Amino acid sequence: MTRPFSDIRETIFADKEVLSEDYQPDTILERDDEISAYQDALKDVLFGRNPSNVFVYGKTGVGKTAVTQYMLQALQEETATRDEADDVHVRMYNCNRGSVYGAVRTLVNSLREDGAEQFPKTGLSTEVALESLYDEMDRIGGTFLFVFDEIDHLSDADSLLYEFPRARSIGHLTNAKVGVIGISNNYRFRDSLSPKVKDTLMEKEISFSPYDATELRTILHDRAADAFTEGSCDESAIAKCAALAARDTGGARQALDLLRTGGDIAESRGDAVVEDDHIDAARETVQRGRVTDKIRDQTIHGQLVLEAVARLDHAGDTPARSKEIRERYEMVAENHGHEPLTTLKSVQNHLSDLKMLGFLSVTEHNVGKRGGSYYTYELTLDAEAVFDARETIERERS
Numbered sequence: 520m521t522r523p524f525s526d527i528r529e530t531i532f533a534d535k536e537v538l539s540e541d542y543q544p545d546t547i548l549e550r551d552d553e554i555s556a557y558q559d560a561l562k563d564v565l566f567g568r569n570p571s572n573v574f575v576y577g578k579t580g581v582g583k584t585a586v587t588q589y590m591l592q593a594l595q596e597e598t599a600t601r602d603e604a605d606d607v608h609v610r611m612y613n614c615n616r617g618s619v620y621g622a623v624r625t626l627v628n629s630l631r632e633d634g635a636e637q638f639p640k641t642g643l644s645t646e647v648a649l650e651s652l653y654d655e656m657d658r659i660g661g662t663f664l665f666v667f668d669e670i671d672h673l674s675d676a677d678s679l680l681y682e683f684p685r686a687r688s689i690g691h692l693t694n695a696k697v698g699v700i701g702i703s704n705n706y707r708f709r710d711s712l713s714p715k716v717k718d719t720l721m722e723k724e725i726s727f728s729p730y731d732a733t734e735l736r737t738i739l740h741d742r743a744a745d746a747f748t749e750g751s752c753d754e755s756a757i758a759k760c761a762a763l764a765a766r767d768t769g770g771a772r773q774a775l776d777l778l779r780t781g782g783d784i785a786e787s788r789g790d791a792v793v794e795d796d797h798i799d800a801a802r803e804t805v806q807r808g809r810v811t812d813k814i815r816d817q818t819i820h821g822q823l824v825l826e827a828v829a830r831l832d833h834a835g836d837t838p839a840r841s842k843e844i845r846e847r848y849e850m851v852a853e854n855h856g857h858e859p860l861t862t863l864k865s866v867q868n869h870l871s872d873l874k875m876l877g878f879l880s881v882t883e884h885n886v887g888k889r890g891g892s893y894y895t896y897e898l899t900l901d902a903e904a905v906f907d908a909r910e911t912i913e914r915e916r917s
């Protein structure tokens with residue numbers, strides 16, 4: 520046998536990185552309206568004015584993060600050329616399951632000079648953390664734009680969002696200005712905020728709609744030109760990825776996943792060109808990954824409630840009532856080292872969210888003449904798929 524690896528050649532991919540999740544495209548296609556809304560929302564920064572707060576929402580994979588990064592980079596480049604504009608400092612924070620304290624602490628540390636003492640993980644109050652943040656911001660000066668991705672995952676987002684927009688007017692900041700950009704794919708997040716916060720955070724709302732097949736095709740076509748060697752990706756395979764993703768999530772991430780996985784499959788089969796049947800084969804793999812992503816998008820307690828239903832399902836104990844699910848949820852939460860939510864109502868709220876997202880189905884049961892009723896819940900996906908996803912997510916966290 521020849522030496523392992525020695526006869527493997529790159530054939531299909533010219534630059535596979537271009538199809539990866541982390542790749543930041545140079546150009547954003549098919550989002551002209553959103554780009555112009557963003558430009559409008561942030562243009563005050565060019566004139567040294569306090570930035571408006573921006574709330575960006577839309578389903579997963581529709582370009583919220585990509586467009587935000589693109590706009591902020593363009594803004595930084597433009598302000599650097601203008602005398603009247605302050606320096607713009609951008610910090611992006613993913614709120615996945617975090618607390619306000621954790622968010623502020625991360626921001627403080629990111630602003631401290633290299634080698635400076637890190638802000639403590641515990642032991643201080645959020646107020647102290649905020650004071651330190653304001654000190655750092657005033658020391659540096661300029662305009663700060665804090666991007667909170669998945670802002671709906673932040674416990675007590677309301678208090679943070681109340682705080683920042685007022686920091687300057689109540690004298691916490693003198694030398695610095697601050698704007699908040701909140702990104703979310705949970706349309707109901709808005710309703711959970713207090714009216715005062717709604718008024719300030721929602722100064723500018725930018726809504727991203729799902730892509731249609733034609734738009735996705737344009738995006739994929741552009742990426743494929745760099746990702747694949749010439750002639751190694753069939754135009755009809757691209758159209759197929761676009762059509763499948765448009766019918767399902769309307770997200771570019773799913774379309775790109777299909778194309779990359781299709782390329783992997785073609786490569787592993789030793790085929791020279793990515794064609795429709797490679798995309799068909801990619802569908803199942805991508806689908807499995809999507810379940811994990813969808814679960815990852817839920818708050819930690821939403822995930823634990825889902826895992827509890829999956830454990831009941833696995834033991835043949837579904838359909839189950841919310842009380843039974845709550846008992847199992849408490850065990851699951853403790854096993855994973857989380858303090859369980861204390862009220863039945865909060866578990867029921869998670870059950871209704873999980874139902875809305877299509878993870879669970881619900882049956883209403885009417886009892887007695889007086890018309891009392893109760894609900895039972897069942898899992899709509901495979902319990903094993905939930906266990907696999909939860910394991911992956913727990914592994915990532917540790």
Ligand SMILES: Nc1ncnc2c1ncn2[C@@H]1O[C@H](COP(=O)(O)OP(=O)(O)OP(=O)(O)O)[C@@H](O)[C@H]1O
Nearest residue numbers: 540544547548579580581582583584585704771772
């Ligand atoms: N208009 C576009 N042009 C080029 N690439 C795009 C476009 N929209 C999305 N993408 C690509 O699709 C992928 C997903 O986009 P992005 O991360 O911005 O989605 P998102 O809306 O922030 O989703 P989520 O809410 O799941 O984080 C990224 O790899 C991004 O580069």
